[in-house]
Amino acid sequence: MASVRLVKGEHTFPDPGQAPARVTDPLASLKELLPPAITAALENLPGGVRASLEEIRLRRERPLQVRWSGSEGWVTAGGLLTPKPDLAYRVTAGDLGRTIEALTRSSLYALEEELRSGYITVSGGHRVGLVGEAVVSRGEVRTLKNFAGLNLRLARAVPGCARSLITCLLEGGRPLHTLLLSPPRCGKTTILRDIIRLFSSGVPELQFTGVNVGVVDERSEIAGCWLGVPQLDVGPRTDVLDRCPRAAGMLMLLRAMGPEVIATDEIGRPEELAALQDILNAGVTVLASVHAGSLEELKCRPGWGELLDQGFWQRLVLLGRTLGPGTIEAVFTGDNRVLRQGPWRGEGRL
Structure with a gap:
C-alpha cells in the first residue's frame, strides 16, 4: 500500500447537545x-x-x-x-x-x-x-x-444500492416476501436499508407509490436511531422499533402500527421463525436477512429447511463480494429457481 499525504477538508459539526442532522462526512x-x-x-x-x-x-x-x-x-x-x-x-x-x-x-x-x-x-x-x-x-x-x-x-447509507434489485421484489404493485442471504461483510444491512427506503418512498417509474413499513431494529444498525429518531434514511412511511427483540417486535408492530411490510435484520432464532408464521397469516409482507453463504447452507440450519420448503419466501437474494461489497450474486424464486443471475451491483459504493 502506497503512503498518501492527506488533504484537509471543510466540515460542519453538529451541536453535541442536540440530535445530529444527517451529514455526508462520516467523521x-x-x-x-x-x-x-x-x-x-x-x-x-x-x-x-x-x-x-x-x-x-x-x-x-x-x-x-x-x-x-x-x-x-x-x-x-x-x-x-x-x-x-x-x-x-x-x-x-x-x-x-x-x-x-x-x-x-x-x-x-x-x-x-x-x-x-x-x-x-x-x-x-x-x-x-x-x-x-x-x-x-x-x-x-x-x-x-x-x-x-x-x-x-460507521453507519453509512448508500441510497440507490438496491434500486436495480427492486424490480425483482415487486409483483402486482405489492412487495414480495424477501430474504437476503449473505456472508459477513457483503453489505447486507446497507442493501436491506435501501430496500426499506424504496418500499417506503415508492418508485414512481414502476408505478409503485410506497407502503407503510415497520422495522424491528434490535441492534440499531438498520435505521441508526438516536433517542428514538432514525439518523439514516429509511423512507417517509417507515416506523422503527429500536433495540427491541425481533420476535416480540414483529408482533408488536403487527398489532399496533398496521404495517404492510415488516422488516428486520439477521433473523434466525426459533422464536423469530415462529413469529414469521403469525405475520404470514396476517397478510403482512416480510423483508429480512440472514447470515448464509448459499441456499444449501441455509437449508441445513435448524428450522430453515422446513420454512424454505413451505415456500414462505417469494424471493431469495444471494449477496457476495464478486464485484466488491454489495454484489448481488443471484435472485431466486420461492421454489429455488433462478430469477436473475448476477453478479451485478447497484448505484453507489458500499
Whole structure:
C-alpha cells in the first residue's frame, strides 16, 4: 500500500447537545468522541478513504487501524496510511479512556444493558464494539471493565444500492416476501436499508407509490436511531422499533402500527421463525436477512429447511463480494429457481 499525504477538508459539526442532522462526512458526528490526536489524523485521510470508512479500531497501546471499502491500513500520527503497524500512531491508555468516557458520558452504569451486549450505539447511528474484562455473575455477563479496545463501525447509507434489485421484489404493485442471504461483510444491512427506503418512498417509474413499513431494529444498525429518531434514511412511511427483540417486535408492530411490510435484520432464532408464521397469516409482507453463504447452507440450519420448503419466501437474494461489497450474486424464486443471475451491483459504493 502506497503512503498518501492527506488533504484537509471543510466540515460542519453538529451541536453535541442536540440530535445530529444527517451529514455526508462520516467523521462529523464523531469529533466530540475521539481524542484530538486521533481526530487530526483521521480528518486528513485521503478523500476516497474517508468517504468510504467502515471501521476505526482503537486498541490500548497498539497502532491505530482503519478499514474502508475493500481495504484496511494503519494511520500514522502525521496523517499517512502505512502498511507497517510499527510506524502507525500508538493509541494510549489516555486516548482509550477519554473515548470511553465520552461514549458513556462518564456513566458506565447508565449503559450497563448495552455494555452487556458488548456495544454502544451513538449519535449518527454509529455502533461501537467494546472489549475488555467481562464482569460475570451467576454465569451471565453483567458488564465490562478494564477496557482494552474498541471498534467504531460507521453507519453509512448508500441510497440507490438496491434500486436495480427492486424490480425483482415487486409483483402486482405489492412487495414480495424477501430474504437476503449473505456472508459477513457483503453489505447486507446497507442493501436491506435501501430496500426499506424504496418500499417506503415508492418508485414512481414502476408505478409503485410506497407502503407503510415497520422495522424491528434490535441492534440499531438498520435505521441508526438516536433517542428514538432514525439518523439514516429509511423512507417517509417507515416506523422503527429500536433495540427491541425481533420476535416480540414483529408482533408488536403487527398489532399496533398496521404495517404492510415488516422488516428486520439477521433473523434466525426459533422464536423469530415462529413469529414469521403469525405475520404470514396476517397478510403482512416480510423483508429480512440472514447470515448464509448459499441456499444449501441455509437449508441445513435448524428450522430453515422446513420454512424454505413451505415456500414462505417469494424471493431469495444471494449477496457476495464478486464485484466488491454489495454484489448481488443471484435472485431466486420461492421454489429455488433462478430469477436473475448476477453478479451485478447497484448505484453507489458500499
